Amino acid sequence: MKLFLGLLLILICGLRSSEGILNGEEAALRPYYAYIQGGTSPSGGGAFITRRHVLTIARLLFGFTQWQIGYGATVMSNLTIITSNIAFIHPGFVTDNTNNIGVIVLPQLITSPLVEPINLPLPASVMVLPRLEEEGTIVGFSVSSANGVPIPSSDLRAAYLLVQPNTVCASMQRSTENVFCARDDEYSANVCTNNIGSPFVTSFRGNQILTGLLTEIELFCIRSDRSMYVQTQNYLDWIQSVANIN
The missing domain is CATH 2.40.10.10 (Trypsin-like serine proteases)
Structure with missing residues (x-):
């Protein structure tokens, strides 16, 4: 039993990364x-x-x-x-x-x-945003912690996530009203604790749109995990x- 618990802890710790963008890429300046x-x-x-x-x-x-x-x-x-x-x-x-x-x-x-x-979305009466399976960009500085003191990484990072049905994230919080769900299964990118509040940006008719704000993450921030976003349009x-x- 002790061996099993030890292996489980090793697995969990191995899956955890810094407390920011996971498995993303260096980002160009996002002026918004x-x-x-x-x-x-x-x-x-x-x-x-x-x-x-x-x-x-x-x-x-x-x-x-x-x-x-x-x-x-x-x-x-x-x-x-x-x-x-x-x-x-x-x-x-x-x-x-x-x-x-x-x-x-x-x-x-x-x-x-x-x-x-950045542009705010048009009213939902014009077009409900984001659209299902639409790709959005989220950027942030990864942050690790030493002795409880947050230490930001040096470079801005970006992840690209696809909007999912809210049923995919239904277990993450009691209500899925005014929020939407996203994840990246293909490249295993994700967001974590110190990206909370970061903008989820999509493109609509050639314009960058502030579609959401990161509001909820999975407990261990494992790659490909789900994340939830405030739907700014609402x-x-x-x-x-x-x-x-x-």
Whole structure:
């Protein structure tokens, strides 16, 4: 029995990787991507939707009063960092991932040419996004931990995942309302803890669209595991109101 448990632990540990993009590839600059750190908590991601507003998940905001936002580089040490003390959490947010969405307001406009806000989706009445089996891109800095201190990797990484029926992810949380499911069986790429909040981006009629935000991962972040995303299209009215987008 002890031998079996030992082998099981070895197998699990062998399947685990860093706490970021798993089995992905080095990414080119994504000018919409924002690296987010709340206090000394594990990091996550978000997306510029204007030059002053970053969309992310509420779990990266809840319980904090200050956030560091990094942008404009594919190497961690080259990120430009700005600090914000203002954020809005969706009024219907519940800590089990219900309405898990929020907006960080930056103290000033970011005029850098290395930042380009991403398009929000059109209303569902025009086209429901994402579409089943559609490929989306998610990027992030992998993060490992030494003595409880998060250590980001140096390079931005990318994974490409396919949208799956929500039934595939049904066991991951109690409700699959306002979320969608994705995974990559072909190349075994995946996301993990410190990519939470990172944007899931698809292409629609030649435009990059912010389709989702990473909200839920499997326990051990094993390659090819499922992941779940807040469906941004379902929150358009709230997002546009908070960010003053017409």
